[in-house]
Amino acid sequence: xxxxNIDELRLALGCADTGSLTASAxxxxxxxxxxxxxxxxxxxxxxxxxxxxxxxxxxITPAGELFVDYARRALDLLDEAQGQLxxxxxxxxxxxxxxxxxxLTRRVLLDWLDDFLAAHPGVxxxxxxxxxxxxxxxxxxxLALRYGELDDSRLVARRLATSRRVTCASxxxxxxxxxxxxxxxxxxxxxxxxxxxxxxVLQWPYARNDGSETCTVRVHGRRSADDAEIVHRxxxxxxxxxxxxxxxxxxxxxxxxxxxxLPDWQGIRLPLHAVMPSRRFVPARVRALVDHLAxxxxxxxxxxxxxxxxxxxxxxxx
Amino acid sequence: xxxxNIDELRLALGCADTGSLTASAxxxxxxxxxxxxxxxxxxxxxxxxxxxxxxxxxxITPAGELFVDYARRALDLLDEAQGQLxxxxxxxxxxxxxxxxxxLTRRVLLDWLDDFLAAHPGVxxxxxxxxxxxxxxxxxxxLALRYGELDDSRLVARRLATSRRVTCASxxxxxxxxxxxxxxxxxxxxxxxxxxxxxxVLQWPYARNDGSETCTVRVHGRRSADDAEIVHRxxxxxxxxxxxxxxxxxxxxxxxxxxxxLPDWQGIRLPLHAVMPSRRFVPARVRALVDHLAxxxxxxxxxxxxxxxxxxxxxxxx
DNA sequence: TTAGTTTACGGCGACCGTAAACATA
DNA sequence: TATGTTTACGGTCGCCGTAAACTAA
Numbered sequence: 001x002x003x004x005n006i007d008e009l010r011l012a013l014g015c016a017d018t019g020s021l022t023a024s025a026x027x028x029x030x031x032x033x034x035x036x037x038x039x040x041x042x043x044x045x046x047x048x049x050x051x052x053x054x055x056x057x058x059x060i061t062p063a064g065e066l067f068v069d070y071a072r073r074a075l076d077l078l079d080e081a082q083g084q085l086x087x088x089x090x091x092x093x094x095x096x097x098x099x100x101x102x103x104l105t106r107r108v109l110l111d112w113l114d115d116f117l118a119a120h121p122g123v124x125x126x127x128x129x130x131x132x133x134x135x136x137x138x139x140x141x142x143l144a145l146r147y148g149e150l151d152d153s154r155l156v157a158r159r160l161a162t163s164r165r166v167t168c169a170s171x172x173x174x175x176x177x178x179x180x181x182x183x184x185x186x187x188x189x190x191x192x193x194x195x196x197x198x199x200x201v202l203q204w205p206y207a208r209n210d211g212s213e214t215c216t217v218r219v220h221g222r223r224s225a226d227d228a229e230i231v232h233r234x235x236x237x238x239x240x241x242x243x244x245x246x247x248x249x250x251x252x253x254x255x256x257x258x259x260x261x262l263p264d265w266q267g268i269r270l271p272l273h274a275v276m277p278s279r280r281f282v283p284a285r286v287r288a289l290v291d292h293l294a295x296x297x298x299x300x301x302x303x304x305x306x307x308x309x310x311x312x313x314x315x316x317x318x
Numbered sequence: 319x320x321x322x323n324i325d326e327l328r329l330a331l332g333c334a335d336t337g338s339l340t341a342s343a344x345x346x347x348x349x350x351x352x353x354x355x356x357x358x359x360x361x362x363x364x365x366x367x368x369x370x371x372x373x374x375x376x377x378i379t380p381a382g383e384l385f386v387d388y389a390r391r392a393l394d395l396l397d398e399a400q401g402q403l404x405x406x407x408x409x410x411x412x413x414x415x416x417x418x419x420x421x422l423t424r425r426v427l428l429d430w431l432d433d434f435l436a437a438h439p440g441v442x443x444x445x446x447x448x449x450x451x452x453x454x455x456x457x458x459x460x461l462a463l464r465y466g467e468l469d470d471s472r473l474v475a476r477r478l479a480t481s482r483r484v485t486c487a488s489x490x491x492x493x494x495x496x497x498x499x500x501x502x503x504x505x506x507x508x509x510x511x512x513x514x515x516x517x518x519v520l521q522w523p524y525a526r527n528d529g530s531e532t533c534t535v536r537v538h539g540r541r542s543a544d545d546a547e548i549v550h551r552x553x554x555x556x557x558x559x560x561x562x563x564x565x566x567x568x569x570x571x572x573x574x575x576x577x578x579x580l581p582d583w584q585g586i587r588l589p590l591h592a593v594m595p596s597r598r599f600v601p602a603r604v605r606a607l608v609d610h611l612a613x614x615x616x617x618x619x620x621x622x623x624x625x626x627x628x629x630x631x632x633x634x635x636x
Numbered sequence: 637t638t639a640g641t642t643t644a645c646g647g648c649g650a651c652c653g654t655a656a657a658c659a660t661a
Numbered sequence: 662t663a664t665g666t667t668t669a670c671g672g673t674c675g676c677c678g679t680a681a682a683c684t685a686a
Contacts, residue, residue, distance in 0.1 A: 003324050003396055022640060034677050036642060048403045055641045055684040063403055070399030074392040078321055081388030085366045085381055340665055352652050354667060373659040373666045 001045040006078075008042040009071045011035055015051055016060050016068040017138050027140065080281035092285040093122035099134045099144035100127070103228040103248045104272075109145075112296045116289055123285050131228050132196070137277050142286045145293075147245055147270040156282075157273040160294050161302040163246040165267025167204075168258040170238040183217045183265055190240035191219035195226040204243050206265045219243075245270045247302055272297075319363040324396075326360040327389045329353055333369055334378055334386040335456050345458065398599035410603040411440035417452045417462040418445070421546040421566045422590075427463075430614045434607055441603050449546050450514070455595050460604050463611075465563055465588040474600075475591040478612050479620040481564040483585025485522075486576040488556040501535045501583055508558035509537035513544040522561050524583045537561075563588045565620055590615075 003009070007028060014024030025035035043050050050064035060068070086093060100109060105127065117125060128134060128141060136144050136155055150157050167186075169177075180186055183206040193200045205216040221240050225231050228244065235242035236257055242249070247270075252258040274290045276282055297303045321327070325346060332342030343353035361368055368382035378386070404411060418427060423445065435443060446452060446459060454462050454473055468475050485504075487495075498504055501524040511518045523534040539558050543549050546562065553560035554575055560567070565588075570576040592608045594600055615621045 003400070006321050006324055009396075020640080030676095031678055032641070033643085033679080037676080040642090046400060046403055048406070053641065054686095056639070056686055058641080063406060066402055067399050070395050070402070074395040074399075077388050077392040077395070078327075081385050081392075082321070082364060084384055084388070085364055088366070088381060338665080348651095349653055350666065351654080351668085355651080358667095371666065372661090374661055374664070376666080 001047070003042075003045060005038075005042075006075070008038050008045075009075060011038055012042060012050055012064070012068055013072055013075065015039065015058060016064065019058065019060075021051075021053070021058055076279045076281060079279070079283075083281055083283050087284050091122050092120045092288055094283060094285050095124040095126055096283075096285055096289055097126045097128060097140060097142045098289070099136070099139070099141045100129060101131050101145070101147070101228055102129050102230075103131075103232050103244070104145060104147075105129050106229050107232070107248050107251060109293075112293060115296075116292045119292075120285065120288065123289075131194075131226060136275055142276065142283070143289065144275045146273050146275050149269075149271070150273060150275070154278050155275050156278045157275045158290060158294070159271055159303075160274050160290075161247055161272040161297040162304060163270050163272065163302065165204075165243055165270055166246045166249065166253075167241060167243045167261040167265075167267065168235065168249055168253060169241045169261060170236055171256065171259055173235075173238040173240065174259055174261075176238075180261055183215055183262060186217050186219050186241060189219070190223075191221040192231045192234050192240040192242050193219065193221055193224040194228055194231055194244075195224050200224045205268055206262070209264055209266055243267060245272075247272060247297075250300065250302065319365070321360075321363060323356075323360075324393070326356050326363075327393060329356055330360060330368055330382070330386055331390055331393065333357065333376060334382065337376065337378075339369075339371070339376055394597045394599060397597070397601075401599055401601050405602050409440050410438045410606055412601060412603050413442040413444055414601075414603055414607055415444045415446060415458060415460045416607070417454070417457070417459045418447060419449050419463070419465070419546055420447050420548075421449075421550050421562070422463060422465075423447050424547050425550070425566050425569060427611075430611060433614075434610045437610075438603070438606070441607075449512075449544060454593055460594065460601070461607065462593045464591050464593050467587075467589070468591060468593070472596050473593050474596045475593045476608060476612070477589055477621075478592050478608075479565055479590040479615040480622060481588050481590065481620065483522075483561055483588055484564045484567065484571075485559060485561045485579040485583075485585065486553065486567055486571060487559045487579060488554055488575065489577055491553075491556040491558065492577055492579075494556075498579055501533055501580060504535050504537050504559060507537070507539075508541075509539040510549045510552050510558040510560050511537065511539055511542040512546055512549055512562075513542050518542045523586055524580070527582055527584055561585060563590075565590060568618065568620065 011024055011028060014027050015021055018024055018027075021035050021039065022032045025032045028035070030038075039051065046067065048063045048067070049061055050067055051058045051060055053059075098113075113125060117123060128139065133146075134141060134144060136152075145160070177189060180189065183204070186204065191202075191204075193202055195201070202219050203216050204219055205214070207214040219241075223231075223234055223239055225234075228248070232242065232244070232248065234240060236252065241261065242258070246253075249258055253260055274293065276286065276290075294303070329342055329346060332345050333339055336342055336345075339353050339357065340350045343350045346353070348356075357369065364385065366381045366385070367379055368385055369376045369378055371377075416431075431443060435441060446457065451464075452459060452462060454470075463478070464475075495507060498507065501522070504522065509520075509522075511520055513519070520537050521534050522537055523532070525532040537559075541549075541552055541557055543552075546566070549560065550562070550566065552558060554570065559579065560576070564571075567576055571578055592611065594604065594608075612621070
């Protein structure tokens with residue numbers, strides 16, 4: 001029997017990605033009932049069971065793995081074809097799903113994204129703001145901005161900026177509580193912590209700029225949130241000490257709204273990457289956005305290794 | 319807009335192959351009206367005109383070329399996926415469209431195809447018998463058997479047998495008209511000729527087995543046909559001299575129904591090839607059929623260079 | 637009990653074929 | 662003139678959503 005419906009293939013891919021028929025149905029904007037029937041029909045056409053299912057779950061069969069692998073490449077080709085046709089028209093069109101963290105988005109990206117949207121009237125932007133790690137393939141994201149080192153080999157990445165965690169607080173907080181001269185003194189400060197998967201991040205690692213000493217301090221504080229921008233706001237309001245990527249607090253350090261603590265010490269490396277699903281074809285609009293962001297980071301000097309105001313004293317790790 | 323219907327893609331491929339919307343519609347078993355609407359919808363989805371059409375003809379646009387190229391690869395992948403799934407099941411299933419010439423089919427292939435079909439109950443065979451050159455891609459043939467050297471680079475081929483044209487006649491014809499001792503004497507014989515594109519083939523080229531001499535004679539005769547098997551029948555009935563591939567007359571030479579004329583001379587080379595459209599994936603059933611035919615040719619000794627009964631005296635061309 | 641898959645059923649929409657118009661080779 | 666594409670129109674089939682049943686987590 002011959003294949004007829006492309007959405008049936010998209011459904012199978014969705015099921016393979018999410019492991020859920022309901023989730024895949026939602027992705028295609030159909031009901032689970034329709035999805036069930038559709039998948040059944042596809043399997044009938046192929047004469048092969050692609051997913052073993054119970055009333056409560058589904059898992060892919062070996063035949064399903066095989067088929068999905070081919071189908072994915074086929075759909076990628078069709079996407080690429082459409083992309084090529086669109087690029088014939090000079091201006092960029094289409095939607096971009098961008099995933100980024102709450103603070104980075106608000107403090108840095110929003111203005112730059114405005115510029116990009118103004119420059120490309122045909123482009124639509126769909127922001128997925130979250131401080132929990134999003135699955136680029138599962139959530140159908142075109143582009144995710146991520147701090148830290150990468151792991152997933154199914155992804156392709158491009159480095160946008162290089163940064164480290166820096167420690168800072170508002171001037172009035174410093175006036176009230178003084179400056180610590182060593183990380184260990186943070187223990188007697190009010191520290192603002194981020195919550196990840198329900199657990200507060202209270203271990204803050206440090207290394208001397210000259211590399212002569214490292215230490216990790218356990219901090220305390222009355223305020224914590226799973227939204228990094230809220231934590232940032234608390235710091236601005238003088239509620240405590242903040243430890244986060246220099247990129248996010250770059251503007252506030254420059255304006256004096258925040259002052260840097262422990263300038264002789266540096267936090268862990270947090271390079272910023274643009275991450276894309278490793279399909280063969282990246283739409284022109286996505287490439288353009290990545291270029292745009294990279295250019296903006298370059299202009300602000302954040303693309304270079306510059307973890308501390310004292311600049312050149314930094315030791316570069318091998 | 320997202321692609322939905324795979325048959326729309328097949329239609330576009332058909333139009334690219336045949337240059338005709340009506341022909342492509344027939345291929346998909348729909349009416350030209352439906353095909354027209356379908357193609358229009360595809361173009362609307364893509365936002366691009368794939369074919370420039372008048373009320374009487376159509377031709378592909380550059381954008382169409384581009385799209386069709388990707389779509390073809392995508393559909394090939396899906397075909398391959400289905401093939402892989404089927405091969406999981408041990409026995410072969412599916413249809414094979416085989417194109418071959420009328421005489422080769424009747425004199426040689428039919429029995430062997432019977433064997434193949436008996437050995438593989440799940441396989442269906444669709445013969446396209448024609449003595450005019452069929453376009454493998456245009457006519458959606460899985461496998462074509464062709465005499466002579468190949469040209470089209472879009473095809474993949476495998477040599478099944480090596481043969482030359484031989485000249486022969488029935489014993490009673492020889493009794494009545496005698497044996498020619500030189501090709502030039504064919505001019506006073508009744509020669510049976512094949513009609514190709516409305517023109518009789520009356521130039522018969524020869525070379526001496528030792529390579530010392532070549533000549534091309536212009537022959538005459540009262541009977542000609544565009545069906546090579548008819549011509550063959552006439553020869554058996556004693557109506558004249560036949561010049562055709564040794565493979566086709568192999569059995570009749572062996573049985574004595576035909577006798578070879580001019581044994582010191584050989585006709586042009588006519589290797590027999592199995593030709594397949596150069597898609598990445600060749601279905602297992604087609605591969606099996608090619609193997610089957612190759613094996614049968616090997617068993618009869620027709621795979622070797624053996625243009626004359628005197629065997630080793632043949633000179634091999636560089 | 638919950639949540640996700642499956643079945644049943646009714647209605648709407650899409651697509652096809654018939655038929656006729658149209659234009660070009 | 663004849664052939665191949667397009668438009669118009671009516672009917673049918675398929676597919677989706679609603680709702681409920683089912684079952685494993």
